[in-house]
Amino acid sequence: MKTVLHKADTRGHANHGWLNSHHTFSFAAYQNPERMHFGVLRVLNDDQVAPGNGFGTHPHDNMEIISIPLEGDLEHKDSMGNVATIKEGDVQVMSAGKGISHSERNKNTDKEVKFLQIWVFPNKRNVEPRYDQISIRDIAKENAFYQVLSPNPEDEGVWVHQDAWFHLGKFDTGSTDTYTFKKEGNGVYAFILEGEVEINGQKLEKRDGFGLWETDSLDFKSLSNSRVLLMEVPMSLGKIGR
Template sequence: MKTILHKASDRGHANHGWLDSWHSFSFAGYHNPDKIHFGVLRVLNDDIVLGGYGFPPHPHANMEIISIPLSGDLEHKDSTGRHAIIRSNDVQIMSAGSGIQHSEMNANADKPVNFLQIWVFPKQEGIEPRYEQKTYLPGQRVNKLQTVVAPDDSSAVWINQDAWFSLGNFDGGYTQHYQVKKEGNGVYLFVIDGSVQVNGQQLNKRDALGIWDTDSFTITAGAKAEILLMDVPMQLPA
Protein backbone atom coordinates (compact mmCIF):
# COMPACT_ATOMS: atom_id res chain seq x y z
CA MET A 1 0.00 0.00 0.00
CA LYS A 2 1.17 3.50 -0.87
CA THR A 3 -0.26 6.66 0.68
CA ILE A 4 0.13 10.43 0.50
CA LEU A 5 -1.13 12.75 3.24
CA HIS A 6 -2.59 16.14 2.35
CA LYS A 7 -3.21 18.20 5.49
CA ALA A 8 -6.03 20.75 5.45
CA SER A 9 -3.58 23.51 6.37
CA ASP A 10 -1.37 22.68 3.36
CA ARG A 11 -4.09 23.34 0.80
CA GLY A 12 -3.90 26.29 -1.55
CA HIS A 13 -6.02 29.23 -0.43
CA ALA A 14 -7.55 32.19 -2.23
CA ASN A 15 -9.89 34.69 -0.58
CA HIS A 16 -11.54 37.03 -3.07
CA GLY A 17 -13.98 38.51 -0.56
CA TRP A 18 -17.09 37.04 -2.15
CA LEU A 19 -15.30 33.68 -2.59
CA ASP A 20 -13.18 31.88 0.00
CA SER A 21 -11.65 28.86 -1.73
CA TRP A 22 -9.34 26.07 -0.55
CA HIS A 23 -7.60 23.98 -3.23
CA SER A 24 -6.48 20.39 -2.62
CA PHE A 25 -4.73 20.44 -6.02
CA SER A 26 -3.12 23.13 -8.16
CA PHE A 27 -5.79 25.51 -9.38
CA ALA A 28 -5.90 29.06 -10.78
CA GLY A 29 -3.19 31.08 -8.97
CA TYR A 30 -2.16 28.16 -6.73
CA HIS A 31 0.50 25.90 -8.22
CA ASN A 32 2.21 23.07 -6.38
CA PRO A 33 4.12 20.64 -8.63
CA ASP A 34 3.60 17.88 -6.06
CA LYS A 35 -0.19 18.38 -6.03
CA ILE A 36 -1.34 18.48 -9.64
CA HIS A 37 -3.74 15.54 -9.50
CA PHE A 38 -4.40 12.17 -7.89
CA GLY A 39 -4.88 9.78 -10.78
CA VAL A 40 -7.78 11.16 -12.83
CA LEU A 41 -8.91 13.35 -9.90
CA ARG A 42 -7.83 16.82 -11.04
CA VAL A 43 -9.61 19.35 -8.80
CA LEU A 44 -11.05 19.32 -5.29
CA ASN A 45 -12.06 22.83 -4.25
CA ASP A 46 -13.73 23.63 -0.93
CA ASP A 47 -15.61 26.84 -1.79
CA ILE A 48 -17.58 29.30 0.33
CA VAL A 49 -19.55 31.85 -1.72
CA LEU A 50 -21.26 34.83 -0.08
CA GLY A 51 -24.95 35.49 -0.59
CA GLY A 52 -25.78 37.08 -3.93
CA TYR A 53 -22.47 36.11 -5.55
CA GLY A 54 -21.15 33.27 -7.68
CA PHE A 55 -19.42 32.21 -10.86
CA PRO A 56 -20.82 33.88 -14.03
CA PRO A 57 -21.18 31.84 -17.26
CA HIS A 58 -17.93 30.17 -18.29
CA PRO A 59 -17.01 27.26 -20.58
CA HIS A 60 -15.86 23.71 -19.88
CA ALA A 61 -15.03 20.78 -22.15
CA ASN A 62 -14.01 17.15 -21.59
CA MET A 63 -14.24 17.17 -17.81
CA GLU A 64 -16.57 15.46 -15.32
CA ILE A 65 -17.60 18.16 -12.81
CA ILE A 66 -19.22 17.15 -9.53
CA SER A 67 -20.75 19.62 -7.07
CA ILE A 68 -21.62 18.60 -3.49
CA PRO A 69 -23.17 21.37 -1.33
CA LEU A 70 -22.27 21.03 2.36
CA SER A 71 -24.46 23.93 3.50
CA GLY A 72 -26.66 26.41 1.68
CA ASP A 73 -28.01 26.23 -1.87
CA LEU A 74 -26.31 26.55 -5.25
CA GLU A 75 -28.10 27.76 -8.38
CA HIS A 76 -26.98 26.14 -11.64
CA LYS A 77 -27.70 27.31 -15.19
CA ASP A 78 -26.12 25.99 -18.38
CA SER A 79 -26.21 26.39 -22.14
CA THR A 80 -28.46 23.34 -22.58
CA GLY A 81 -31.27 25.28 -20.87
CA ARG A 82 -30.89 23.47 -17.57
CA HIS A 83 -31.78 25.54 -14.49
CA ALA A 84 -31.64 23.84 -11.09
CA ILE A 85 -31.06 24.48 -7.40
CA ILE A 86 -28.53 22.14 -5.77
CA ARG A 87 -29.12 21.85 -2.02
CA SER A 88 -27.41 20.20 0.93
CA ASN A 89 -27.59 16.40 0.51
CA ASP A 90 -27.77 16.76 -3.28
CA VAL A 91 -25.03 15.56 -5.60
CA GLN A 92 -24.79 17.07 -9.09
CA ILE A 93 -22.65 15.98 -12.01
CA MET A 94 -22.11 17.74 -15.31
CA SER A 95 -20.32 15.94 -18.12
CA ALA A 96 -18.87 18.85 -20.08
CA GLY A 97 -18.03 16.57 -23.02
CA SER A 98 -17.81 18.38 -26.36
CA GLY A 99 -18.40 21.73 -24.67
CA ILE A 100 -20.82 23.54 -22.37
CA GLN A 101 -21.20 26.88 -20.61
CA HIS A 102 -22.58 27.11 -17.09
CA SER A 103 -22.92 29.43 -14.13
CA GLU A 104 -22.98 28.64 -10.41
CA MET A 105 -24.45 31.23 -8.07
CA ASN A 106 -25.38 31.32 -4.42
CA ALA A 107 -29.15 30.82 -4.55
CA ASN A 108 -29.63 32.91 -1.39
CA ALA A 109 -28.88 36.58 -0.78
CA ASP A 110 -28.70 36.30 3.01
CA LYS A 111 -26.39 33.35 3.72
CA PRO A 112 -23.27 31.71 2.25
CA VAL A 113 -23.12 28.41 0.38
CA ASN A 114 -20.28 25.96 1.06
CA PHE A 115 -19.75 23.32 -1.59
CA LEU A 116 -17.15 20.91 -2.88
CA GLN A 117 -16.36 21.27 -6.57
CA ILE A 118 -14.57 18.24 -8.01
CA TRP A 119 -13.16 17.70 -11.50
CA VAL A 120 -12.36 14.28 -12.93
CA PHE A 121 -10.72 13.60 -16.30
CA PRO A 122 -13.23 11.67 -18.46
CA LYS A 123 -12.89 8.17 -19.82
CA GLN A 124 -14.20 9.20 -23.25
CA GLU A 125 -13.78 12.67 -24.75
CA GLY A 126 -16.24 14.52 -26.95
CA ILE A 127 -19.47 13.01 -25.59
CA GLU A 128 -22.70 14.98 -25.71
CA PRO A 129 -22.86 17.21 -22.60
CA ARG A 130 -25.13 15.84 -19.90
CA TYR A 131 -26.36 16.74 -16.43
CA GLU A 132 -27.71 14.72 -13.52
CA GLN A 133 -28.66 15.50 -9.93
CA LYS A 134 -29.93 13.30 -7.08
CA THR A 135 -30.69 13.70 -3.38
CA TYR A 136 -29.07 11.46 -0.73
CA LEU A 137 -30.40 11.73 2.82
CA PRO A 138 -27.80 11.58 5.64
CA GLY A 139 -29.80 8.92 7.47
CA GLN A 140 -29.11 6.53 4.59
CA ARG A 141 -25.35 6.54 5.28
CA VAL A 142 -25.12 6.25 9.06
CA ASN A 143 -22.25 3.84 9.83
CA LYS A 144 -22.09 2.76 6.21
CA LEU A 145 -20.91 4.06 2.87
CA GLN A 146 -23.42 5.32 0.33
CA THR A 147 -22.40 5.34 -3.33
CA VAL A 148 -23.40 8.68 -4.89
CA VAL A 149 -21.33 8.72 -8.12
CA ALA A 150 -20.74 5.63 -10.27
CA PRO A 151 -20.59 4.39 -13.88
CA ASP A 152 -22.65 1.28 -13.12
CA ASP A 153 -25.21 2.03 -10.37
CA SER A 154 -28.64 3.45 -11.17
CA SER A 155 -29.00 4.83 -7.63
CA ALA A 156 -25.94 7.05 -8.19
CA VAL A 157 -25.35 9.88 -10.64
CA TRP A 158 -23.57 8.56 -13.73
CA ILE A 159 -19.96 9.48 -14.48
CA ASN A 160 -18.01 9.11 -17.72
CA GLN A 161 -15.15 7.36 -15.93
CA ASP A 162 -14.41 4.19 -13.95
CA ALA A 163 -14.83 6.18 -10.74
CA TRP A 164 -16.99 5.69 -7.66
CA PHE A 165 -17.69 8.34 -4.97
CA SER A 166 -19.09 7.36 -1.58
CA LEU A 167 -20.26 9.38 1.42
CA GLY A 168 -20.34 8.05 4.97
CA ASN A 169 -21.37 9.35 8.41
CA PHE A 170 -19.75 7.37 11.22
CA ASP A 171 -20.13 7.29 14.99
CA GLY A 172 -16.98 7.53 17.10
CA GLY A 173 -15.14 4.20 17.20
CA TYR A 174 -16.99 2.70 14.25
CA THR A 175 -14.80 0.74 11.83
CA GLN A 176 -15.52 0.48 8.09
CA HIS A 177 -13.71 -1.81 5.67
CA TYR A 178 -13.38 -0.53 2.10
CA GLN A 179 -12.75 -2.64 -0.98
CA VAL A 180 -11.29 -0.74 -3.95
CA LYS A 181 -13.75 -0.97 -6.83
CA LYS A 182 -11.42 -1.75 -9.70
CA GLU A 183 -7.87 -2.99 -10.18
CA GLY A 184 -5.58 -0.06 -10.90
CA ASN A 185 -7.75 2.39 -8.98
CA GLY A 186 -6.72 4.37 -5.92
CA VAL A 187 -8.82 6.17 -3.33
CA TYR A 188 -8.66 9.80 -2.24
CA LEU A 189 -10.28 9.99 1.20
CA PHE A 190 -11.41 13.48 2.25
CA VAL A 191 -12.61 14.16 5.80
CA ILE A 192 -15.53 16.57 5.59
CA ASP A 193 -15.91 16.73 9.37
CA GLY A 194 -14.69 14.94 12.49
CA SER A 195 -11.68 12.63 12.50
CA VAL A 196 -10.73 9.14 11.33
CA GLN A 197 -7.78 6.80 11.28
CA VAL A 198 -6.82 4.88 8.15
CA ASN A 199 -4.43 2.01 8.83
CA GLY A 200 -3.01 4.02 11.75
CA GLN A 201 -2.85 7.41 9.96
CA GLN A 202 -4.75 10.14 11.82
CA LEU A 203 -6.90 12.46 9.69
CA ASN A 204 -8.83 15.46 10.97
CA LYS A 205 -11.40 17.82 9.44
CA ARG A 206 -10.56 18.64 5.79
CA ASP A 207 -7.45 16.43 5.80
CA ALA A 208 -7.12 13.96 2.93
CA LEU A 209 -5.25 10.74 2.28
CA GLY A 210 -4.47 9.28 -1.13
CA ILE A 211 -4.25 5.47 -1.08
CA TRP A 212 -3.14 3.18 -3.91
CA ASP A 213 -1.39 -0.12 -4.68
CA THR A 214 -3.82 -1.97 -2.44
CA ASP A 215 -7.19 -3.62 -2.89
CA SER A 216 -8.61 -2.69 0.52
CA PHE A 217 -8.11 -0.69 3.71
CA THR A 218 -9.84 0.05 7.02
CA ILE A 219 -11.28 3.33 8.33
CA THR A 220 -11.96 3.91 12.03
CA ALA A 221 -13.82 7.02 13.21
CA GLY A 222 -12.02 8.68 16.11
CA ALA A 223 -14.91 11.05 16.65
CA LYS A 224 -18.22 11.41 14.84
CA ALA A 225 -17.04 11.74 11.25
CA GLU A 226 -18.31 12.57 7.79
CA ILE A 227 -16.13 11.43 4.88
CA LEU A 228 -16.02 11.40 1.10
CA LEU A 229 -14.22 8.58 -0.72
CA MET A 230 -13.23 9.08 -4.37
CA ASP A 231 -12.23 5.77 -5.96
CA VAL A 232 -10.53 6.67 -9.26
CA PRO A 233 -8.19 5.24 -11.91
CA MET A 234 -4.57 6.09 -11.16
CA GLN A 235 -3.60 6.03 -14.84
CA LEU A 236 -4.42 9.19 -16.79
CA PRO A 237 -6.31 8.69 -20.08
CA ALA A 238 -4.00 8.29 -23.06
Protein backbone atom coordinates in the same frame (compact mmCIF):
# COMPACT_ATOMS: atom_id res chain seq x y z
CA MET B 1 0.58 0.07 -0.47
CA LYS B 2 1.48 3.65 -1.32
CA THR B 3 0.00 6.71 0.36
CA VAL B 4 0.00 10.49 0.18
CA LEU B 5 -1.10 12.84 2.97
CA HIS B 6 -2.36 16.36 2.35
CA LYS B 7 -3.02 18.21 5.59
CA ALA B 8 -5.78 20.79 5.50
CA ASP B 9 -3.45 23.72 6.13
CA THR B 10 -1.19 22.81 3.17
CA ARG B 11 -3.89 23.43 0.57
CA GLY B 12 -3.82 26.35 -1.80
CA HIS B 13 -6.03 29.27 -0.74
CA ALA B 14 -7.69 32.11 -2.59
CA ASN B 15 -10.04 34.63 -1.00
CA HIS B 16 -11.74 36.86 -3.57
CA GLY B 17 -14.21 38.34 -1.11
CA TRP B 18 -17.25 36.82 -2.79
CA LEU B 19 -15.45 33.44 -3.01
CA ASN B 20 -13.26 31.81 -0.37
CA SER B 21 -11.72 28.67 -1.84
CA HIS B 22 -9.21 26.05 -0.70
CA HIS B 23 -7.55 23.96 -3.41
CA THR B 24 -6.28 20.44 -2.69
CA PHE B 25 -4.71 20.33 -6.17
CA SER B 26 -3.25 23.03 -8.41
CA PHE B 27 -5.94 25.40 -9.60
CA ALA B 28 -5.98 28.93 -11.05
CA ALA B 29 -3.23 31.00 -9.33
CA TYR B 30 -2.27 28.09 -7.04
CA GLN B 31 0.25 26.01 -8.96
CA ASN B 32 2.18 23.29 -7.15
CA PRO B 33 3.95 20.74 -9.38
CA GLU B 34 3.71 18.16 -6.59
CA ARG B 35 -0.04 18.68 -6.24
CA MET B 36 -1.38 18.41 -9.81
CA HIS B 37 -3.78 15.49 -9.40
CA PHE B 38 -4.42 12.13 -7.76
CA GLY B 39 -4.76 9.74 -10.67
CA VAL B 40 -7.63 11.09 -12.78
CA LEU B 41 -8.91 13.21 -9.87
CA ARG B 42 -7.84 16.65 -11.11
CA VAL B 43 -9.63 19.24 -8.91
CA LEU B 44 -10.92 19.20 -5.35
CA ASN B 45 -12.00 22.69 -4.36
CA ASP B 46 -13.62 23.48 -1.01
CA ASP B 47 -15.66 26.57 -1.88
CA GLN B 48 -17.59 29.14 0.17
CA VAL B 49 -19.66 31.65 -1.82
CA ALA B 50 -20.92 34.86 -0.22
CA PRO B 51 -24.68 35.59 -0.13
CA GLY B 52 -26.12 36.56 -3.52
CA ASN B 53 -22.82 36.00 -5.34
CA GLY B 54 -21.52 33.33 -7.66
CA PHE B 55 -19.61 32.22 -10.73
CA GLY B 56 -20.66 33.97 -13.94
CA THR B 57 -21.25 32.02 -17.13
CA HIS B 58 -18.06 30.22 -18.18
CA PRO B 59 -17.15 27.28 -20.46
CA HIS B 60 -15.86 23.76 -19.84
CA ASP B 61 -15.05 20.81 -22.07
CA ASN B 62 -13.94 17.19 -21.65
CA MET B 63 -14.24 17.04 -17.89
CA GLU B 64 -16.60 15.29 -15.47
CA ILE B 65 -17.61 17.96 -12.92
CA ILE B 66 -19.22 16.91 -9.65
CA SER B 67 -20.66 19.31 -7.06
CA ILE B 68 -21.53 18.22 -3.53
CA PRO B 69 -23.26 20.96 -1.48
CA LEU B 70 -22.48 21.06 2.23
CA GLU B 71 -24.56 24.09 3.30
CA GLY B 72 -26.95 26.52 1.62
CA ASP B 73 -28.56 26.58 -1.83
CA LEU B 74 -26.57 26.71 -5.07
CA GLU B 75 -28.39 27.68 -8.28
CA HIS B 76 -27.16 26.22 -11.57
CA LYS B 77 -27.89 27.43 -15.12
CA ASP B 78 -26.32 26.03 -18.28
CA SER B 79 -26.29 26.28 -22.07
CA MET B 80 -28.46 23.16 -22.35
CA GLY B 81 -31.32 25.05 -20.72
CA ASN B 82 -31.08 23.46 -17.29
CA VAL B 83 -32.00 25.62 -14.31
CA ALA B 84 -31.78 23.88 -10.95
CA THR B 85 -30.95 24.40 -7.28
CA ILE B 86 -28.90 21.95 -5.26
CA LYS B 87 -28.57 21.83 -1.49
CA GLU B 88 -27.05 19.65 1.24
CA GLY B 89 -28.16 16.09 0.57
CA ASP B 90 -27.89 16.44 -3.22
CA VAL B 91 -25.16 15.48 -5.70
CA GLN B 92 -24.80 17.17 -9.10
CA VAL B 93 -22.85 15.96 -12.12
CA MET B 94 -22.07 17.65 -15.42
CA SER B 95 -20.31 15.89 -18.30
CA ALA B 96 -18.81 18.83 -20.16
CA GLY B 97 -17.91 16.67 -23.16
CA LYS B 98 -17.59 18.60 -26.42
CA GLY B 99 -18.42 21.86 -24.65
CA ILE B 100 -20.84 23.48 -22.24
CA SER B 101 -21.25 26.84 -20.49
CA HIS B 102 -22.78 27.27 -17.05
CA SER B 103 -23.10 29.58 -14.07
CA GLU B 104 -23.46 28.90 -10.35
CA ARG B 105 -24.86 31.35 -7.81
CA ASN B 106 -25.62 31.43 -4.11
CA LYS B 107 -29.39 31.72 -4.22
CA ASN B 108 -29.59 32.99 -0.63
CA THR B 109 -29.07 36.62 0.37
CA ASP B 110 -28.57 35.91 4.07
CA LYS B 111 -26.08 33.02 4.29
CA GLU B 112 -23.07 31.48 2.58
CA VAL B 113 -23.22 28.43 0.39
CA LYS B 114 -20.52 25.82 0.92
CA PHE B 115 -19.82 23.07 -1.59
CA LEU B 116 -17.16 20.78 -3.00
CA GLN B 117 -16.25 21.28 -6.65
CA ILE B 118 -14.62 18.13 -8.02
CA TRP B 119 -13.22 17.53 -11.51
CA VAL B 120 -12.41 14.08 -12.90
CA PHE B 121 -10.73 13.47 -16.26
CA PRO B 122 -13.13 11.43 -18.47
CA ASN B 123 -12.30 8.21 -20.28
CA LYS B 124 -14.16 9.39 -23.40
CA ARG B 125 -13.64 12.71 -25.17
CA ASN B 126 -16.15 14.94 -26.91
CA VAL B 127 -19.23 13.16 -25.61
CA GLU B 128 -22.60 14.87 -25.75
CA PRO B 129 -22.81 17.26 -22.76
CA ARG B 130 -25.05 16.03 -19.94
CA TYR B 131 -26.44 17.33 -16.65
CA ASP B 132 -27.99 15.44 -13.74
CA GLN B 133 -28.64 15.85 -10.05
CA ILE B 134 -30.09 13.53 -7.44
CA SER B 135 -31.05 13.56 -3.78
CA ILE B 136 -29.04 11.08 -1.74
CA ARG B 137 -31.22 11.42 1.34
CA ASP B 138 -33.01 8.15 0.62
CA ILE B 139 -29.82 6.14 0.13
CA ALA B 140 -27.83 7.61 3.02
CA LYS B 141 -26.77 5.19 5.74
CA GLU B 142 -25.55 5.70 9.27
CA ASN B 143 -22.10 4.42 10.22
CA ALA B 144 -21.36 2.95 6.79
CA PHE B 145 -20.11 4.19 3.43
CA TYR B 146 -22.78 4.44 0.73
CA GLN B 147 -22.32 4.99 -3.00
CA VAL B 148 -23.18 8.34 -4.58
CA LEU B 149 -21.34 8.04 -7.93
CA SER B 150 -20.23 5.27 -10.28
CA PRO B 151 -19.55 4.53 -13.99
CA ASN B 152 -22.91 2.77 -14.33
CA PRO B 153 -26.16 4.68 -14.95
CA GLU B 154 -28.06 1.77 -13.38
CA ASP B 155 -26.21 1.97 -10.05
CA GLU B 156 -27.00 4.12 -7.03
CA GLY B 157 -26.05 7.76 -7.35
CA VAL B 158 -25.01 9.79 -10.37
CA TRP B 159 -22.73 8.40 -13.09
CA VAL B 160 -19.66 9.63 -14.95
CA HIS B 161 -17.59 8.73 -18.00
CA GLN B 162 -14.81 7.18 -15.92
CA ASP B 163 -14.15 4.07 -13.82
CA ALA B 164 -14.72 6.05 -10.62
CA TRP B 165 -16.80 5.39 -7.54
CA PHE B 166 -17.58 7.95 -4.81
CA HIS B 167 -18.90 7.02 -1.37
CA LEU B 168 -20.03 9.20 1.53
CA GLY B 169 -20.26 8.18 5.16
CA LYS B 170 -21.49 9.76 8.38
CA PHE B 171 -20.13 8.05 11.48
CA ASP B 172 -20.54 8.12 15.24
CA THR B 173 -17.49 7.99 17.51
CA GLY B 174 -15.96 4.52 17.55
CA SER B 175 -17.71 3.29 14.39
CA THR B 176 -15.69 1.22 11.92
CA ASP B 177 -16.06 0.18 8.31
CA THR B 178 -14.01 -1.48 5.57
CA TYR B 179 -13.99 -0.25 1.99
CA THR B 180 -13.01 -2.66 -0.79
CA PHE B 181 -11.76 -1.12 -4.02
CA LYS B 182 -14.03 -1.68 -7.00
CA LYS B 183 -11.38 -2.03 -9.69
CA GLU B 184 -7.77 -3.19 -9.83
CA GLY B 185 -5.35 -0.34 -10.46
CA ASN B 186 -7.57 2.26 -8.82
CA GLY B 187 -6.67 4.36 -5.80
CA VAL B 188 -8.86 6.01 -3.18
CA TYR B 189 -8.61 9.62 -2.06
CA ALA B 190 -10.32 10.22 1.28
CA PHE B 191 -11.42 13.74 2.18
CA ILE B 192 -12.46 14.38 5.79
CA LEU B 193 -15.49 16.67 5.85
CA GLU B 194 -15.96 16.66 9.62
CA GLY B 195 -14.36 15.14 12.69
CA GLU B 196 -11.32 12.97 13.28
CA VAL B 197 -10.78 9.52 11.79
CA GLU B 198 -8.18 6.83 11.25
CA ILE B 199 -7.61 5.15 7.88
CA ASN B 200 -5.15 2.25 7.74
CA GLY B 201 -3.51 3.60 10.88
CA GLN B 202 -3.20 7.21 9.64
CA LYS B 203 -4.95 9.75 11.85
CA LEU B 204 -6.78 12.47 9.93
CA GLU B 205 -8.62 15.64 10.86
CA LYS B 206 -11.21 17.93 9.28
CA ARG B 207 -10.39 18.82 5.64
CA ASP B 208 -7.32 16.56 5.53
CA GLY B 209 -6.89 14.50 2.37
CA PHE B 210 -5.34 11.02 2.26
CA GLY B 211 -4.68 8.96 -0.86
CA LEU B 212 -4.01 5.22 -0.99
CA TRP B 213 -3.12 3.00 -3.94
CA GLU B 214 -1.47 -0.33 -4.75
CA THR B 215 -3.83 -1.95 -2.27
CA ASP B 216 -7.33 -3.39 -2.53
CA SER B 217 -9.05 -2.17 0.63
CA LEU B 218 -8.91 0.28 3.50
CA ASP B 219 -9.87 0.04 7.16
CA PHE B 220 -11.72 2.99 8.65
CA LYS B 221 -12.36 4.05 12.24
CA SER B 222 -14.14 7.19 13.40
CA LEU B 223 -12.36 8.81 16.36
CA SER B 224 -15.15 11.37 16.79
CA ASN B 225 -18.45 12.09 15.07
CA SER B 226 -17.31 12.41 11.47
CA ARG B 227 -18.28 12.69 7.83
CA VAL B 228 -16.02 11.44 5.06
CA LEU B 229 -15.95 11.35 1.25
CA LEU B 230 -14.10 8.50 -0.49
CA MET B 231 -13.21 9.00 -4.16
CA GLU B 232 -12.01 5.88 -5.96
CA VAL B 233 -10.39 6.70 -9.30
CA PRO B 234 -7.98 5.15 -11.83
CA MET B 235 -4.40 6.03 -10.99
CA SER B 236 -3.16 5.81 -14.58
CA LEU B 237 -3.57 8.90 -16.73
CA GLY B 238 -3.75 6.44 -19.62
CA LYS B 239 -7.38 6.05 -18.53
CA ILE B 240 -8.08 9.55 -19.87
CA GLY B 241 -9.92 9.56 -23.19
CA ARG B 242 -7.82 10.79 -26.12
